[in-house]
Amino acid sequence: MTALTWGLKRLIRQPLRTALSLAGIAVAAAMLLDMVMLSGGIDKSFSDLLLRRGFQMRLTPKGTLPFDTEAAISGAAEIVDALRRDPAIVAAGAVLGTALYGRSADSLVTLFGYGIQPEAQSLYQVTAGEDLTAGDTVGVLVSEPAARLLGATVGDTVTLVGRLDPQVVTAAVGRRLLVRGVVRWLYDYRGQPSVGTVLPVMQRLAGQAAANGASLILVKAHDDAEVPALAARLRERFPQIEVNSVTDLVRHFRERLVYFRQLSYILGSMSLIVAVLLIATLLTIAVNERLGEIATLRAIGVSRRTVVAQVLAEGVALTLAGAVLGIALGLMTARYLDAILTSFPGLPAAFSFFVPRAGSLALSAFVLLVTGSVAGLYPAWLAARAPIAATLRAEAT
């Protein structure tokens, strides 16, 4: 009979105690898994979101992050042309983000507008209709929420209005546009009504035409390995612009959400401590109860190593069973916790805090297994040093 079988039999003999211990280890394992997912999920999710279309760099006004402020890069067209001539760059496209209005029946609805260069964009996926072309100055793309607000669908005409002037009670600029397609904007929060036109049209609506302004410029390099060197070169070439690689942006984002990462470390550590205490307490009491049995085994020639292996195997069996339950429980609670955190206002709908990955599952299982083994060390040591004769004499009386 193997040590593991012995361990399992011992656990089955005490069903209530084993069930409670398994429940405790499962909750601790679930918490550990959730915290491992949280600690790595933020970076992974954000990085995946930024690299969805392969653009590895974002150029923004000096000192800003994309869409963090209303600041704009002046002379965007010239900068984009210069970037496109760079042999290390595959594609570059400017984007302007601005608040604007859409006419719906007799009222105005507030929208968010993207000015894009369709030949180099990474902001949306077309879900119905067709994409804009580079010179399409009469077309507009709308998100589902914007289409609902405007009461428009593909082929309809909508009126967009920019720069309302309260003093003269009129819009400084308006434009009738044809809905070419319905799109899903990758960085929009849930329910955000957004529309997109080619860059010059949005610049006119936002009053950025004269300055040729853009909120950011997307850059795709030939090779991922070239990105750090290219970023350094662009910083020298355009000192008035902030050059961020996806790695830089992930680092900034991580700094903003540092609280969640630290919380995940603290709660993950606490889960491990609870698991260690639970397993160690259970095994210590079990060993104390079985001292007579252990002494008898030793007296009939069972080696000290076998006794230690039995105690350790009991701990590992308990941990394994608890970990299996805990992983199932952890995946369920992660979905619940993710639903809470992704309701942060302004967070892209495609973003997740808890990302289940094979790596995080394996790491949690491995850490738990090590924890279970470590927790069994003290009771195993107690079992190994039990005095045979004295214990048997005490049992007999």
Place this chain on the structure above:
Amino acid sequence: MMKPGSLPILLLVAAITGRPVAYLCAQRPGAQLPAVAVERRLAQDLSLHVGDTVRLGTAPDSMRMLAIVGAIYEPRPDPAEITRDERYVRLHLPDLAALLGAPDRVDRFGIGLAPGTPPDSAVAALEQNAFGYRAYSSASIASGSSQTFLVVSRFHRAIAVITIVASAVFLLCIMLLKVEERRMDAAVMRFVGVRRRTIFGALLLEAGLVAAVGSAVGTGLALIAGAATNAYYRRFFDTALTFSLITPGIVLFSVALSLALGFAAGAAAAWRLVHTRPMVLWGRG
């Protein structure tokens, strides 16, 4: 909040990362320079002192305004700002408008209502005439801007529920094992004629005592952890905000929960023990 008809002396806030951008520049102080108030952290970052001259602009290549640092101020602690790496400088409204090249334009007005005027009806009246602006009551702005913290609060509550479940299971387990350890004692007491009720009471009392001592130790640990959390995050974010607040209500709830769980677990385990035959408890059954 600016009262209607009062002079536009409301200082506007400008982020260094937005528009305009402020930079330190070694300039000869002039006589008629406008004064600005600089946030303490920005003053530290740029080694600015009251009386220094700074150059301001809307972009790094158009730093066209000179100003005197008139004051260095400590901003009111704001949880919405702690993770943002932005620095602020305050200008008089006409100076900022001149810098932006946008005279007579503002982002928002603050309106003080006459006593007795309901904010909602004032908002509705202003909205009826709205063109190019929207009116909000202070309450609705507070509600909107607190959404982030409501989400964090919901997350904390969810984590607290999981922690309570884990603690409850842990406590049940420990109590069960603790009482199980007393099998021999219980057997001997039963052999010498001690009543089940007395044994049950003794075990329950012991469980309660363990839970009470555990609660006291736990409260002490929580106070230490809370103080450490506040000290760490205040230093980390350079703020005076309170991150961990342990109120008497929280302590009472936690202690009551621990005692209830301790007694319940002890009672369940003791009941099981006193209803087991003494010979079985003695290991000969």
